[in-house]
Structure formats: structure tokens, C-alpha cells
Amino acid sequence: MDLRTHLAVVRQRWWLVLATVMIGLGAAGLVTVRTEPLYTSSVTFFVTTQSQGVTDAYQGGLFLQQRVKSYADLLTSDRLAHAIVAAGPVGLTADEVRARISSRVEANTVLLRATVTDSDQARSLRLTEAVASHFVSLVQRLETPPGAQEPPVKIETVSGPRVSADPVSPRPARNLAVGGVLGLLLGIALCVLRGLIDTTVRDGATLQQLTSSPLLGQIPWDVEALTAPLIVGAASQSARAEAMRKLRTNLRFVDVHESARVIAVTSAVQGEGKSTLSCNLAISLAEAGWQVLLVDADLRRPKIAQYLGLEPGVGLTDVLIGEVDVADVVQPWGDRSLLVLPGGSMPPNPSELLGSKGMADLLRALRESADIVIVDTAPLLAVTDAAVVAVQTDGVLLATRHGKTTRAQVATATEALEAVAARVLGCVLNMAKVVRADSYQYEMYRTVVADPPPAAPISGVPAAQGVDWPGGAELPPVGAIGDEPGPPRQDSRTVSATPTQELTRIPR
Structure with missing residues (x-):
């Protein structure tokens, strides 16, 4: 880093x-x-000696500088502390007195400073006065040779005793x-x-490197998504909705030579927002004029019907086991060209069901009945369902949650897709942290620029031919991202969905 x-x-x-x-x-x-507040009081001593002539003065100065260092140790000695305690009551023992005294020699001088630190301001001053008196007497006794009247060294007090007005600590x-x-x-x-x-994925560049696929979008974190996950109503003008539109646009240019009409959406682990991404991507594509079919193939934890407010009781599982016809369980959603196939009943063997020939036949039938089919699948690392579905689609979109999914999980999920030779269209960083400046610029642009008119169908997709799906949802003819307009379709046709059922488009 x-x-x-x-x-x-x-x-x-x-x-x-x-x-x-x-x-x-x-x-x-x-x-x-x-x-506890501490006060200090100090006193400064000047050490001198008698000398005659310049040579004597120089030698005497060197002698005193060496002597002063010894006096500094003498200030903190037991002998001086005992002398202070014996002279008068100070409320402290000799050891406590010694602990409160510190000394310092001024560099290259014969000045010696003694400092007393105590929590009692008055006692600090009394101890300093006692130090000044007893230290001079002690030095004189120690330095006076036997039989001499005066010591060769003289100590005078030149400053203090003085106590600090404010506590030093x-x-x-x-x-x-x-x-x-x-x-x-x-x-x-x-x-x-x-x-x-931190081994989680926190930026698009890392995700792109791990998956070796293009980064198609970064969906920003939006606290409103906790209560309103879909990009409808007020949320359609949010930065999250704009990011979905960018993802929709980027899907057009993934591979213009090999268009993807059946797209599986999966993730490495649970809780990465893949189902919400599937719903919002389908809504975004439908807003652009595409006929979109959203399939909930996460048969272990189906969420699509819950998010879209549809009836979840009958759906994909019931179609695959042959109990109902697909045309009877596909539900239109809103006023957009969006149809939804819920997950249906909970099967005991989702992997076998999704890997069956009936599932492959159903996806082929749905491919011919809608412009884009979005298939929401289970997480890759939890079960094999997503890998089974991925090989039957035109490509896979891998969703990764910012700050939650680890790099190892993304790498393992990519390896799982490569193991079945699934085509990875790209990756999406979900719930990403957006730079505040970018969000501010989008909000400012949204407030000053009028909303554009509804987007027209993408080039290459002709207008609707006027055919209906049973249930009332109007379907335009089949088109694909990047496809050229094909020949006109007949008003009525029958497509084999499974070995035991047929999917019919009926003219009005």
C-alpha cells in the first residue's frame, strides 16, 4: 500500500x-x-574559591567545575535530608525529604540549582530554605581541612529561595x-x-483484477434502500438509480459481437444484494423500452416476489415439475414492460431441478419470448445452483458487496464459474462508498436539469408488433443488445418450453 x-x-x-x-x-x-497539584521552589548557589593571578584563576575554575558536580549529588544525599529533619519538624521522613529534592548544574558554570517539589506550597518553600541553610553548612564542614579555619571553597546563595505561584503539575x-x-x-x-x-473488496479496481472481467457498475450505498430497495418513485431520481442506468448502458457494450439475452445474476456469498440488483436491473431495462422477463432461480431463498409485491406461491419450481404452464404463472409488474416468474414452491432438490433438461428448455423458450431475461440465482459458494444455471445462460453478472465480501471469496467464486466454463460478462460493486463530491454534483445536476423524456427503445429493437402474453402484458418482438432488427415475426407461434408443455404468444 x-x-x-x-x-x-x-x-x-x-x-x-x-x-x-x-x-x-x-x-x-x-x-x-x-x-494532585505540585509546586516547586528553588535556590541557586554560586561556588567560588580564592585564587591569585590568571593561572590560578583558570586552574581554580576547572577545579570548581569538577567540584560542583559532586555538590549536586550532595544535595540529594541522605546526610543532608537527615540534617533537615533533625533541625525541625517538617512532617516528612528523611527519605521523603530526599525524594523531593532535585539538583542541576548549569553547563560550563559554577552555578548549582536545587529544586524542591511538593504538593504543599508552603512546605515546599520551608524545605527550600532548610536546604539553603544546611547545604552551605554541610559543604563547609566537609571541605574544611583538619586544623584549618576556613574551607578552600566558598558557597553563596545568589537566587531564592523562591516558590512558584502556580502549580507546575x-x-x-x-x-x-x-x-x-x-x-x-x-x-x-x-x-x-x-x-x-482488511481482506474485503473496497474498490472497483481490486474487484476487476480478482475477476479478470470488466467492472460494469458501482452501485452506491443508500440508506433509503433499507426500506425502499427498488428504484421507483422518488428513488428513481437517486444516485443509486443513475448507477443502475449506467450498468444498463455498459451491458450494451460488453460484447457487441456476441450479445447476451439471458443473463444470470449471482454473488459469492449471501447478503451481497444480488436479488435487489436483479430487480433494479430489470426495472432499468424495462424503462428503456425492453421487454424484460425476471426469473427467480434462487429456489432456496426466493426474494424477487417479496421485493416486487407479487404472489410467490406458484412459480419456477411448479413449471419445472410440470404442474403448471409457464404462461399461467408469469406475472406482469407495474406499467412497464416487465414480467416476473417467481420462484414458487420450495423444492427438496434445487440443484437437480435447475440442472434438468426442463430448465434448459424453459430458458430457450423464454429467450424467444422476451428481449432480455434476467435470472436471479443462489450464491456461488453456498451451493452449486448458480453454477448449474450459469452454463445455461448467455453470461453471468457477479455482484460483490463493498466492505463485506473478501478477496478470497471473490476469487473462489470466479474459479467456480471458470470451472463450468461460464461466461462472465462483468462484475458489479454493490453498496459502494461514493465520493461525496460526486454525489453532490449528481444531486445539483438533478435539481437544475429537467427530467428527460422516457427513453426510446435501444437501436436495433423495433417497436411492439401488438402481441399479448396471456395475462395482459404486451410483448414487443425479440431483440438483443447490439442485434440488428430481424425479419418480422408471425402474429402467432408456439415455442416448446418443456417436453410436456408449450409456451404460446397469442395475437390480440
Whole structure:
């Protein structure tokens, strides 16, 4: 993953970064509130010695610089702490006094600073005064040679004791800044880590590479689809509906030399939106003037009739076992040229039924009775139903859900289609994340441009000849994406659907 990919991952998971920043700020605030305030007081000593002449002064300076380092350790020694405690009650033990004293030597100087840190401001000042008094006395005793009156080293207090007016700890501004920065870094790290270990498909380029097929569409995520999955009514002007129209257009140019009139729609696993995609693709094709037949071949979990509000009791299963004629169970939908063949009864052997000669004969009959046949099938990795149906169609459309389907699942599904030599027309990334700028541009365009008139039938498909399907739905003659107009059809004909039934188009 390059830098741009990392930035894209962080942008996609901005909420995680925001959450870690808020956690960092909250933790910093909690620490600030619960931390006991600390005050400091300090005193600065100047160390000097008697010298004569420049040479003595230089040598004396070197001597004092080395000596001052020893005095810094003496400030935090047990002997000084015991001397302070013995001089008067301070409410602390010698160890506690020693722990509160710190020392620092100013670089390349003979200045020595002692700092006392305590939660009690007044006690901090008293301890510093005691340090200033007892430290000078201690050094004089230690440095005075036996029999001498004065030590060769002299220590004077040049600054302090002085106590801070405000506590040095905690520092709210600093703590919050540190907490926010740490939260930001943690959030970015988690996003990048999540991106590195995330094996789901999150962009069209990855899906196209995995399937080795063209990316025909990216259907954006729309929260309204949870309650209104179909692109009808107000949803017909949404970005989701426009994406379906782009998918419809792209299907025209998949292969102009070998048109696909019977298209299976499948996915790798359950819950990728393939049934909704099948319905909306059929609606979109019908809007363009095509005569569309939508077949629910997912006999294990049929959803087409439920989405379209049709009677699901009798359908494909009943046709395949010879109980009803296909013309009696096909249901028209809406005012569009869309017919629906529901799944029907739940069979005990869906794979055998879908792979039977009756299914192959039925698809051949339906091919001659509609411009486009959309077949919704079961997921590829769950059962073999989709692979069985795929070999009987002109091509397969593979739907993949953004952020849910893994790359391994897509690769396995593609291998399953290749194993049966099924023709993969292309792939669709469903519920994709759309760049906000693109969505905004579409909404602006939709609000300022009047709705175009209803689309005319695609070139190559002649107008309806005036024939009816039993049940009242008008059917134009057969056409295919990219096909040239064929010779006029007879007003009445009979097509073999299964060995035991016939599918009839009757003139008005």
C-alpha cells in the first residue's frame, strides 16, 4: 500500500480517528483532574574559591567545575535530608525529604540549582530554605581541612529561595495537547493497520483484477434502500438509480459481437444484494423500452416476489415439475414492460431441478419470448445452483458487496464459474462508498436539469408488433443488445418450453 492508499484508508475510517482523539482528550482530562497539584521552589548557589593571578584563576575554575558536580549529588544525599529533619519538624521522613529534592548544574558554570517539589506550597518553600541553610553548612564542614579555619571553597546563595505561584503539575493545556496528538497518531495507526489486515473488496479496481472481467457498475450505498430497495418513485431520481442506468448502458457494450439475452445474476456469498440488483436491473431495462422477463432461480431463498409485491406461491419450481404452464404463472409488474416468474414452491432438490433438461428448455423458450431475461440465482459458494444455471445462460453478472465480501471469496467464486466454463460478462460493486463530491454534483445536476423524456427503445429493437402474453402484458418482438432488427415475426407461434408443455404468444 502506498501513501495515497493509506490516506484513502484513513479518510474512509475518519470516525475511528475522531474516536481515538476524543478518547485521548478524555484520558488527558481525567488524568489532569485526578492528579494532585505540585509546586516547586528553588535556590541557586554560586561556588567560588580564592585564587591569585590568571593561572590560578583558570586552574581554580576547572577545579570548581569538577567540584560542583559532586555538590549536586550532595544535595540529594541522605546526610543532608537527615540534617533537615533533625533541625525541625517538617512532617516528612528523611527519605521523603530526599525524594523531593532535585539538583542541576548549569553547563560550563559554577552555578548549582536545587529544586524542591511538593504538593504543599508552603512546605515546599520551608524545605527550600532548610536546604539553603544546611547545604552551605554541610559543604563547609566537609571541605574544611583538619586544623584549618576556613574551607578552600566558598558557597553563596545568589537566587531564592523562591516558590512558584502556580502549580507546575498538572498542566491542562499540555496534557490535552499531548492526549489529542497521541489519540490522532493512534487513530491513524489503527486505520492503517485495519487497512493492511482488511481482506474485503473496497474498490472497483481490486474487484476487476480478482475477476479478470470488466467492472460494469458501482452501485452506491443508500440508506433509503433499507426500506425502499427498488428504484421507483422518488428513488428513481437517486444516485443509486443513475448507477443502475449506467450498468444498463455498459451491458450494451460488453460484447457487441456476441450479445447476451439471458443473463444470470449471482454473488459469492449471501447478503451481497444480488436479488435487489436483479430487480433494479430489470426495472432499468424495462424503462428503456425492453421487454424484460425476471426469473427467480434462487429456489432456496426466493426474494424477487417479496421485493416486487407479487404472489410467490406458484412459480419456477411448479413449471419445472410440470404442474403448471409457464404462461399461467408469469406475472406482469407495474406499467412497464416487465414480467416476473417467481420462484414458487420450495423444492427438496434445487440443484437437480435447475440442472434438468426442463430448465434448459424453459430458458430457450423464454429467450424467444422476451428481449432480455434476467435470472436471479443462489450464491456461488453456498451451493452449486448458480453454477448449474450459469452454463445455461448467455453470461453471468457477479455482484460483490463493498466492505463485506473478501478477496478470497471473490476469487473462489470466479474459479467456480471458470470451472463450468461460464461466461462472465462483468462484475458489479454493490453498496459502494461514493465520493461525496460526486454525489453532490449528481444531486445539483438533478435539481437544475429537467427530467428527460422516457427513453426510446435501444437501436436495433423495433417497436411492439401488438402481441399479448396471456395475462395482459404486451410483448414487443425479440431483440438483443447490439442485434440488428430481424425479419418480422408471425402474429402467432408456439415455442416448446418443456417436453410436456408449450409456451404460446397469442395475437390480440
